[in-house]
Amino acid sequence: MELENPFIEAVERIDGGLNTMQVKGKKLYKQYCSICHGEGGKGDGFNAFNLNPRPADLTKVCKVREDKYIIKVVTDGTKAVGKSSFCPPYGKTIQSEGINAIISYLKTLVIEN
C-alpha cells in the first residue's frame, strides 16, 4: 500500500512547483521589480502608469530575448541597451547569484502560446 507523505507533498505544493533558485528569484523580483513590472510581470505595476515609456511586459520579453540580454538590463539598466533610463542598474545592489535567480524566476512567468 502506497503510504501518503503529507508533509513533503505540502512543501512541494507551497512553492508552486518552483525550485529553490526560482523561489529566491521570486522574492527578489517582488522586492525590486514588481512595483513597476507588476506581480505577474505584465508591466502593470503600481508605478507603471507614471512612466512613459511603460515598463516592459516581461512575459513577452523574456521569451524572445536571450539570458545575456536580460542579465545586462538588470545589471546595467535599460539605458545600457539603448532604451530609456527608467529601469535602474541593479548590478551593485543585487549580487550576481541573485540576478541569476531573478532570471530563472522570470522564465517561469513567460506565457507559452
Place this chain on the structure above:
Amino acid sequence: MDRNLRWMFAVLGIFSIGTFYLVLRSEYTQEWEKYQREFEFASQGIIGGIAKSKPKEIKQIVLDKFKRIDRCMTCHLGINNVKFECSEQPFKSHSGQYLVWHPIEKYGCTICHEGQGLATNYEDAAHNQIPHWVNTMIPAGLTQISCGKCHLDKTVPYASLLSDGRKALERYGCYGCHEVQRYSEKLKPALSLDRLGDKVERKWLVKWLKNPGDYLEKAKMPRFSLSQDEIVALTEFLLSSRDKGGLNIVEGEGDYDRGRGLFRQSRCISCHSINGKGGALAPELGNIASKVKKEWLLLYLKDVRHYQPRIKMLQYNFTEQEILDITEYMMGEFYSEDDATEDEDAVGEEEEDVEGEPIETNVSESALKELIRNGKEIFIKYGCFGCHDRTGVEMQAKVGPELKAIGSKAKEQLEFGNVEDVKRSIENYIFLKIKDTRLFDDNAKMPQFNLSDEDLINLTFALLSYTKEEIPLNYRVTAKRKTKFNPQGQFGLLFRKYRCYSCHEVFGSGGELSTAPLDMTGSQLKKEWLLEYLKKPYAVRPNVIPRMPRFRMTNDEAMYMTDYISAVFVDDSIPDDFERHFLPDDIDKGKNLFEEKGCISCHILGKGGGYVGPQLNAVGDRLKSGWIFKWLLNPQLYKPDTIEPNHGFSEDEARALSAYLSSMKQVDKSP
C-alpha cells in the same frame, strides 16, 4: 577412511581458496571503487587532467566534536570543485556557496544532510528514506532544517521557511504551553486577564471561548472545544476580576462626526486593522463595539496603560471631550449586525438575560462562588495560565510536552492513533498534529489553532530544527544579545509615552513597522522640518500605507524630542555641514545627472514622476545635504532592503546630485 578424508580435504581446500578469491574480488569491485575509476575518466574531460583520486582509497573526514565520521567524499569526488557543476551525480559539485561558508574539513556532510556517514555505497548511506533505518538522509527540499542546529536566531540566512517558522512560533505563542529552546524566560505571549470583568461584555466572552474564530477570523487564540458547562464556569471566573475602585468614567455626551474626524486624524489604521484593512500591529477594530464596554473604552483612551502596563499603544493627548467623541464614534461604527443572530447558540442562562442585566441577579451568591471555583480549575486544567497572566493562579508547570528535542524523536515512539495510511515519520507527525490537533487522539488537550498552509509548513520546519544534537560552542551562530535601548530622564518619559519603539527600530531593538530606524535621524533630517513633522506628521512616501499618527504633542515636547534627536541620534560618518564642499557648477551637473540616471521614474520632482520613493520637490527643506550625499553613495548601508539602487556614483557625482537636490526648497514659506 583415508580416501574420504582426502576428498574432504580437497573439497574444503578448494572451498576455502574459492571463498578467499571471492573476498578478494569483492574488495576490488566495491561500488566506490567503480566511481573513483569513472571519476578519473570524467575529470580528464572536465579539468583536463586526472583528478586526485589515486591511490584508490576511502576518503573520510573525522569530526571528533560531532562524533561523526563521514565517508561521503569517497564517491562524491567533485563536491568541492566548481568545475564539476554540470556533471552527473555523484561527481556534481555542491550547489551555491554553502561549502565556502562551511568548509568540508570542518563540517563534513552528515551534519547537514544526515544519513549514514560511515557507509560507502548508495544503499547503506541511506540516500533514500529506507524503512527501519534509524538515520536516513533528509529529503532535498528540507535541508534547511539542519541550518537551525547551529544558527540559533530567529532569522537564518538562506533558510526562509525555517526563519518564518521560528517567527510563527513566537507569534502563536507555542512557548506558552511547551518548553521550547531559548524561550524559557520570555514574557507570556498574550495579555493579562486581570480586571477582564471591566473590559468585555459577557455575551462576547461566551462566544469567544466557544470559538475565537467566530469573532475574529485570524484570531491567534486557538479553539479549546469546551463544553457548555465549562464555558459558563470559566466565564464567571474570568469576569470576577474587576478594578477594586470601580471605573472612573468620563461624564458627558460625545459627538459622532467629530469622533470620526479625530479617529481618522489619529491614524489608528496604521496599527489597527479595520475589517481586514490596515495595520497588523494591533487588534482588529471592525467589531470592537460588541466586545468592549463603553465605560472601559473611555477609561482606556484616557490612560492606555492603566490595565496593561506593557501595552504597545501610545498615549494620545486627547481632551475629555475628544475621548467622548471618539468613543461615541467607535461604539456606533464598529458593530457588526451578525452578532444579533448568534443568540440561539448562546449559553442556557443567557436566554434569561433579556434586558441585558448582569447574570448575578439570576444566580444565587453561593452558586456563583461555586461556578468561579470551577472556572479556576478549568483555567488551570487547560493551561490558560501558559499564555495569560492572572492573579490568583500561581506559577504552574507548562501544560504541554517538552519540544526541546522534538526533531529527534524516534518514529517508533510516535502515536499515530487510528491514522494508518500515512508514512511514519516525525515530519508527518508534527505537520498533521498542528493541522488537526485531535486527529491522533480525540481526547487530546491541545486546542485547535487556525493556521494557514504556509504557517503549517513553516512551523514544522522550525520544530524539526530542534534536535538532540549537541553543537560545540564554537560552531554555534547567534547574534550577541544587545541590551535594549532604554533612555532615561525626560526623553525616556516621552519615548515611552509615545511608544516610539512600537514602530521604529532604535539601536537594534524595536518594531519593524517603520522603514526608518532612528539611529541616525539627527544626521538625516533638518531640525526645523523634524520639529514641524513631529507636531504634524504627513505622508513622506506615498507608497506605504502605515502613517505616523498625530500625537498632538505639545510644542515643548516636540522641541525637546527634536533637540535630543538632533544631538544624540547622529552618525559621525555623515558630514554635518556638507554644503561648504559644494562647487559652483555642482547644481547644473546634478541636474544633468538626475535626468541622465532616470531618477524621475521613482521620485516626483517638478510636474511629474514616479510614485515609489519620496517626492523631492522640497527635499532641501527635509534632508541634510550630507545625508543625501552618503545615501546616494550606498543606500543599502543605511537601509538594507531599500529599492533605491546603488548606481555606483563617484563622490563627485554624488556631491553634485546632493547640491542639486538640496536646492529644492519650498519657495513660499508662509505659515
